[in-house]
Amino acid sequence: MADINFLNELVIQVRRDILRQVHNVNSGHPGGSLGCTEFFVALYQVLMHRKDSFSLDGIDEDIFFLSNGHISPVFYSVLSRSGYFPIEELKTFRLINSRLQGHPTTHEGLPGVRIASGSLGQGISVSIGAAQTKKLNNDPYLIYTLCGDGELQEGQNWEAIMYAAGNKIDNLIVSVDLNGQQIDGSTNSVLPMGNLRSKFEAFGWDVIDIEEGNNLEAIIKGMKLAKEKTGKGKPICVLLHTVMGHGVDFMMHTHAWHGIAPNDEQLEIALAQNPETLGDY
Amino acid sequence: MKKYIDSGKKDTRSGFGAGLTELGKTNPNVVALCADLIGSLKMQDFKENHPERFFQTGVAEANMMGIAAGMTIGGKIPFTGTFANFSTGRVYDQIRQSIAYSGKNVKICASHAGLTLGEDGATHQILEDIGLMKMLPGMTVINTCDYNQTKAATIAIAYHQGPVYLRFGRPKVANFTDENQTFEIGKAFQLQEGNDVTIVATGHLVWESLQAAEALHKKGFSADVINIHTIKPLDAEAIIESVSKTGCIVTAEEHNFWGGLGESVSRILANKRPTPQEFVATQDTFGESGTPEKLMEKYGLNAETILKATLKVITRK
Numbered sequence: 400m401a402d403i404n405f406l407n408e409l410v411i412q413v414r415r416d417i418l419r420q421v422h423n424v425n426s427g428h429p430g431g432s433l434g435c436t437e438f439f440v441a442l443y444q445v446l447m448h449r450k451d452s453f454s455l456d457g458i459d460e461d462i463f464f465l466s467n468g469h470i471s472p473v474f475y476s477v478l479s480r481s482g483y484f485p486i487e488e489l490k491t492f493r494l495i496n497s498r499l500q501g502h503p504t505t506h507e508g509l510p511g512v513r514i515a516s517g518s519l520g521q522g523i524s525v526s527i528g529a530a531q532t533k534k535l536n537n538d539p540y541l542i543y544t545l546c547g548d549g550e551l552q553e554g555q556n557w558e559a560i561m562y563a564a565g566n567k568i569d570n571l572i573v574s575v576d577l578n579g580q581q582i583d584g585s586t587n588s589v590l591p592m593g594n595l596r597s598k599f600e601a602f603g604w605d606v607i608d609i610e611e612g613n614n615l616e617a618i619i620k621g622m623k624l625a626k627e628k629t630g631k632g633k634p635i636c637v638l639l640h641t642v643m644g645h646g647v648d649f650m651m652h653t654h655a656w657h658g659i660a661p662n663d664e665q666l667e668i669a670l671a672q673n674p675e676t677l678g679d680y
Numbered sequence: 681m682k683k684y685i686d687s688g689k690k691d692t693r694s695g696f697g698a699g700l701t702e703l704g705k706t707n708p709n710v711v712a713l714c715a716d717l718i719g720s721l722k723m724q725d726f727k728e729n730h731p732e733r734f735f736q737t738g739v740a741e742a743n744m745m746g747i748a749a750g751m752t753i754g755g756k757i758p759f760t761g762t763f764a765n766f767s768t769g770r771v772y773d774q775i776r777q778s779i780a781y782s783g784k785n786v787k788i789c790a791s792h793a794g795l796t797l798g799e800d801g802a803t804h805q806i807l808e809d810i811g812l813m814k815m816l817p818g819m820t821v822i823n824t825c826d827y828n829q830t831k832a833a834t835i836a837i838a839y840h841q842g843p844v845y846l847r848f849g850r851p852k853v854a855n856f857t858d859e860n861q862t863f864e865i866g867k868a869f870q871l872q873e874g875n876d877v878t879i880v881a882t883g884h885l886v887w888e889s890l891q892a893a894e895a896l897h898k899k900g901f902s903a904d905v906i907n908i909h910t911i912k913p914l915d916a917e918a919i920i921e922s923v924s925k926t927g928c929i930v931t932a933e934e935h936n937f938w939g940g941l942g943e944s945v946s947r948i949l950a951n952k953r954p955t956p957q958e959f960v961a962t963q964d965t966f967g968e969s970g971t972p973e974k975l976m977e978k979y980g981l982n983a984e985t986i987l988k989a990t991l992k993v994i995t996r997k
Binding site for chain 2 (some may be wrong): 455456457458462464499504505506513514515516517518521522524525526527528529530531532533535536538555556558559561562565567
């Protein structure tokens, strides 16, 4: 496992990358990205078995799918800092002719991305398909998926959640970014989703809560437990309790920064709260 | 005139089933998914012979399309099976993002297309699917005309890299193309040669076009009859070559005139060689319940209307 001090430094650097990417183009989604930073760092640096070179087919390695594609800034930052493409390329986020589209896509050939996402609710289905292909190929590695909590309002998810349990897709770990916020307000005010643990359990999934979803060590511990539960006939759901906008005080605990970039002054304050560690791009 | 013999009426969906059975034996990467319509799609043989490669998704087409997209990651070639309506409009965004934009090698196989679905009525009779699918960048769109062609197309698309929409139907219709044909995606199939008019047809209206050409022959006119099985990419060269000789064209399809084959043909002609054209298609309408024959008659999709359209377009030259 990578050194915890390095991981903590990487988390801060990724937060800087997120803020600088969205500020540069005055668009993008910082809130969810900041809230999932520790998760992405843990996933790519500690949890996933990954090959050095990227292949779309992902044979004999773990595969990650991002269903809530709008948190592309954290995805791109962690992919680049995990060696998938040059860190400098973060400069091109959302600009014309970039591989770093507003929402992730395979269309421009960006290493690390295996499916387009952005229109919500499709990632669990895609993950199930990849998981079933792994089984057909006798490939023992896992599928990791992240989706948003608000995203679970899309009906396709529940088709997929029903199918995954019914077909014993037990090489799949779906994490839900449980930050309780969506564009128009809190999830409870927009469309209350009730008890997600009970819902997933009622559909036949094994559910784990990671209460401290912005604590690296808690995430690593929880995800390792999730991994231990794979291969036992049930798909695994991880309820990742995060704080939207984590790491930037004025962006926390609100839906306001779902899809808004900081201005120059706000950026300066936000970056001061996350001093440079591994070097800006 | 060439003579075409109906070797015995068969449904095109059974051609799909037979093609899938063949692929099951010959291509280990082919997997099949079905949303609770195994019997209707004739997927029973594949399911029984290859249970490990068959996936029943239940009545959940959006999930089926997403799963199919995911299955390509790792090298599988998924064939999805449901009615044309549920293969397109119901799951358009899933196809658009997870399959087309993502460039996934999924074969969307759609039965019961058009009016000839019959008695179930307009909720199930999609007449807009060709338009929906041809609008998607990178999507290949195929509408086959008989059992033999559907079987050959089903096998051929497994060896084409990229998303494909394969459209076929429910009723038993004349089976007249070669049993051992080679299906070439994007290549028009010339059925008759003539000088006075070009008839370009797809799907169930190909056989009707042959009947229309015979009737035309009796009136002293000869027709080029071209089967366009691949609507996208369209064989523009074959169409332009034919109208360069005949000077007029009729397109025939079991689809709305908006978005269908006729519209694709008119675009090519407007660009390259403006030509008088008549459209045999539904006239921006939904269907209704009835027998396939009565529906095709009421909505003007048979040999008789094709004949009338040819006589009309000849006068417009």
